Amino acid sequence: MPRKKHVSVDIPEVPPALSAEEAAARAYEHDKPLTKHSFESHEHPIVRIEHLNKSFDETLVLKDVNLDVWPGEVVVVLGPSGSGKSTMLRCINLLETPTAGHILIEDEEITGSGKTDVNKLRQNLGMVFQSFNLFPHLTAKENVMIGQTKVLGKTKEEAEREALVQLDAVGLGDRADFTPAQLSGGQQQRVAIARAVAMHPDVLLFDEPTSALDPELVRGVLDVMRDLAENGGMTMIVVTHEMGFARDVADRAVFMEDGVVVEQGLPENVFDHPENERTAEFLGSIQAK
Amino acid sequence: MTQRNTSLARRMAQALVACAVAVSMAFCVGVALAPAGAQALTTNKATARPNEQGGDGVIGGENTRLTWEGTVDAGEQVESITLSLPEGASFDGSTTRITVLEGLNRVSVDGTATPAGDTLKVSFATPIPEGSLLRLEVTDMKFPEAGGDYAVGGSYVNQAGQTEALNDSPTVSVIANTPLQRVVTWLDGQAWVSAWNSNAFLGMFLKPQLIVTSLATLFPGWLLCLLIVIVAYPFAIALGLAFAFMKMSRHKPVRAIAIVYINVLRGTPLFLQIYIAFFGLPMLGVNINNTILGIVVMAINSSAYLAEIFRAGIESIPVGQYEAAASLGMNRSQTMVSIILPQTVRRVIPTVTSDFIMSYKDTSLLSSVGVMELMMFAKNLTTVSGNITPYMAAAIFYLIVTLPLSKVVGNIEKRLAHAEKGTGPRPKTTGEATENA
Numbered sequence: 001m002p003r004k005k006h007v008s009v010d011i012p013e014v015p016p017a018l019s020a021e022e023a024a025a026r027a028y029e030h031d032k033p034l035t036k037h038s039f040e041s042h043e044h045p046i047v048r049i050e051h052l053n054k055s056f057d058e059t060l061v062l063k064d065v066n067l068d069v070w071p072g073e074v075v076v077v078l079g080p081s082g083s084g085k086s087t088m089l090r091c092i093n094l095l096e097t098p099t100a101g102h103i104l105i106e107d108e109e110i111t112g113s114g115k116t117d118v119n120k121l122r123q124n125l126g127m128v129f130q131s132f133n134l135f136p137h138l139t140a141k142e143n144v145m146i147g148q149t150k151v152l153g154k155t156k157e158e159a160e161r162e163a164l165v166q167l168d169a170v171g172l173g174d175r176a177d178f179t180p181a182q183l184s185g186g187q188q189q190r191v192a193i194a195r196a197v198a199m200h201p202d203v204l205l206f207d208e209p210t211s212a213l214d215p216e217l218v219r220g221v222l223d224v225m226r227d228l229a230e231n232g233g234m235t236m237i238v239v240t241h242e243m244g245f246a247r248d249v250a251d252r253a254v255f256m257e258d259g260v261v262v263e264q265g266l267p268e269n270v271f272d273h274p275e276n277e278r279t280a281e282f283l284g285s286i287q288a289k
Numbered sequence: 290m291t292q293r294n295t296s297l298a299r300r301m302a303q304a305l306v307a308c309a310v311a312v313s314m315a316f317c318v319g320v321a322l323a324p325a326g327a328q329a330l331t332t333n334k335a336t337a338r339p340n341e342q343g344g345d346g347v348i349g350g351e352n353t354r355l356t357w358e359g360t361v362d363a364g365e366q367v368e369s370i371t372l373s374l375p376e377g378a379s380f381d382g383s384t385t386r387i388t389v390l391e392g393l394n395r396v397s398v399d400g401t402a403t404p405a406g407d408t409l410k411v412s413f414a415t416p417i418p419e420g421s422l423l424r425l426e427v428t429d430m431k432f433p434e435a436g437g438d439y440a441v442g443g444s445y446v447n448q449a450g451q452t453e454a455l456n457d458s459p460t461v462s463v464i465a466n467t468p469l470q471r472v473v474t475w476l477d478g479q480a481w482v483s484a485w486n487s488n489a490f491l492g493m494f495l496k497p498q499l500i501v502t503s504l505a506t507l508f509p510g511w512l513l514c515l516l517i518v519i520v521a522y523p524f525a526i527a528l529g530l531a532f533a534f535m536k537m538s539r540h541k542p543v544r545a546i547a548i549v550y551i552n553v554l555r556g557t558p559l560f561l562q563i564y565i566a567f568f569g570l571p572m573l574g575v576n577i578n579n580t581i582l583g584i585v586v587m588a589i590n591s592s593a594y595l596a597e598i599f600r601a602g603i604e605s606i607p608v609g610q611y612e613a614a615a616s617l618g619m620n621r622s623q624t625m626v627s628i629i630l631p632q633t634v635r636r637v638i639p640t641v642t643s644d645f646i647m648s649y650k651d652t653s654l655l656s657s658v659g660v661m662e663l664m665m666f667a668k669n670l671t672t673v674s675g676n677i678t679p680y681m682a683a684a685i686f687y688l689i690v691t692l693p694l695s696k697v698v699g700n701i702e703k704r705l706a707h708a709e710k711g712t713g714p715r716p717k718t719t720g721e722a723t724e725n726a
């Protein structure tokens with residue numbers, strides 16, 4: 001048996017989190033030209049990521065990532081495999097524990113202190129996984145109900161009503177009593193979206209929601225997401241390779257590579273006139289596919 | 290002097306009277322205490338001819354031959370005799386042979402036998418002379434079906450026309466004639482059974498009469514086996530689950546306890562554990578009912594195996610399930626109870642059922658410490674009959690539980706395999722997710 005190596009990573013020194021007002025002012029200055037989001041006066045970012053660092057063993061996968069997301073904004077995160085985009089997303093709802101830096105949700109710091117009620121936090125941050133992660137022993141309806149009854153304390157009747165509404169919204173009203181095994185991948189992912197939305201979170205995190213799907217099933221899932229963004233006014237952070245979706249729906253495109261945010265801006269700017277060489281290269285490889 | 294003499298004489302007279310009274314009293318008591326002295330027809334014996342095929346037992350309700358013998362004492366002659374048996378016996382349809390021996394000479398005596406239910410009256414044409422031996426052989430009579438120890442009683446009439454009671458004979462042991470016994474008796478009479486049993490193997494391993502007897506005799510043992518394992522198993526499941534969680538605990542001492550418990554119990558034979566419990570506890574002065582102790586030992590032993598089954602089951606649930614539950618805001622216990630355990634149960638049902646089958650079979654080891662389970666009965670019956678058939682019957686009892694359960698396991702496995710198909714790209718899940726990070 002190999003002896004467990006003593007791992008020592010230099011944890012980067014990061015400055016303390018900014019005050020809410022200062023952060024909002026700076027973020028406004030920074031993000032104004034980069035997003036289609038229509039700012040309201042005195043608006044604060046709903047998610048603030050400041051100097052985020054994350055290491056696995058001795059590999060630093062996130063290096064001083066800074067990003068602010070505004071209420072109702074749709075941010076698409078792009079980048080090659082291993083660039084740290086999924087890790088960043090998972091840090092936001094603490095599925096991964098950041099090594100250093102600050103994450104603030106509605107100006108409440110969730111990192112560091114340890115005071116955060118993680119379960120409470122996660123109720124407000126819906127997540128859709130690449131591999132759906134539906135509960136296979138429950139029907140579609142029960143998958144959507146379980147968070148409402150167990151976590152939000154709703155009655156079965158309320159939860160069921162909500163579940164049927166949400167399943168209808170993703171076009172699966174007639175599949176409520178199917179188990180995940182009886183559904184296609186695309187249908188499963190739509191149930192997973194309904195499950196997340198039924199909790200009425202403030203932010204929805206999508207971790208490559210269409211990567212595991214056959215090409216012909218991608219469309220249905222993207223349509224659901226588009227509907228959420230355009231008609232639901234939902235704040236969404238989407239890690240994806242879907243250029244079309246990013247271009248049409250996103251307010252802002254963020255390009256990450258090697259644990260760093262390399263470039264961000266309006267989707268058409270990033271896609272059509274990438275300033276960064278690596279961004280161009282990556283986009284070229286994606287479009288060539 | 291005279292005075293003295295007189296008083297002496299008086300005293301002697303008193304003594305004489307006292308003596309006389311004492312003697313006469315002693316005589317009287319002797320008479321009262323010894324009615325045998327007045328018995329003039331003494332029962333010597335009563336026997337019945339075995340009517341159990343291939344055995345030496347007397348079965349109630351089946352024809353047998355009763356032999357009764359008595360001695361006619363001096364000064365007495367017997368005109369007639371009535372034999373009686375407890376209710377349920379029957380002399381009806383019997384024939385009686387009378388033999389009278391005077392010394393070594395056979396005396397020919399004629400008589401008529403009149404059966405009447407459980408009594409038989411035999412009247413002799415000439416009285417049986419004193420000092421002779423009277424033997425009655427009653428063919429085709431029946432003892433009561435219920436079985437038990439029966440004495441032949443009755444009465445006789447002497448030459449003076451007086452009716453005297455007969456003393457009870459030594460008892461005859463009679464086997465109860467149950468429906469089972471009737472089946473065995475019927476089998477005994479079948480030609481094919483004789484042919485079957487004449488084959489050395491079939492007669493030794495699968496003797497039809499013994500199969501029937503064994504199935505009936507072993508039945509309570511089988512029930513006890515089921516009782517032991519059915520009572521033990523819920524405890525084993527609870528204990529197993531507790532130790533499974535302990536082994537996955539974050540606290541090292543808790544983990545260590547679970548590891549020692551599981552490894553010691555899985556690493557030693559159940560047989561040894563049974564011996565330690567059954568011989569060790571009494572030495573500590575702890576005396577527990579055998580069956581209960583058997584249940585406890587079986588439960589503890591199974592719990593170690595179940596703990597590993599449950600742990601493996603819980604750990605086989607993909608990380609994504611925990612993450613999905615977490616992303617909904619569920620806490621650890623909610624995740625376990627609502628998401629992980631229900632899925633674990635489905636996955637471990639086949640393995641747990643297999644373990645149940647093992648435990649059920651392993652109850653046989655308890656026979657070594659005197660728990661009256663299936664093997665114990667089989668062993669006893671084999672010892673008595675000198676035949677292996679009871680063990681084969683025990684095998685049947687084990688199989689009627691294990692075969693259907695194995696079938697169930699197979700079906701569940703098939704169904705699970707079917708259900709798991711198409712539940713999303715699970716193999717890709719964890720590997721790729723981290724890779725993409």
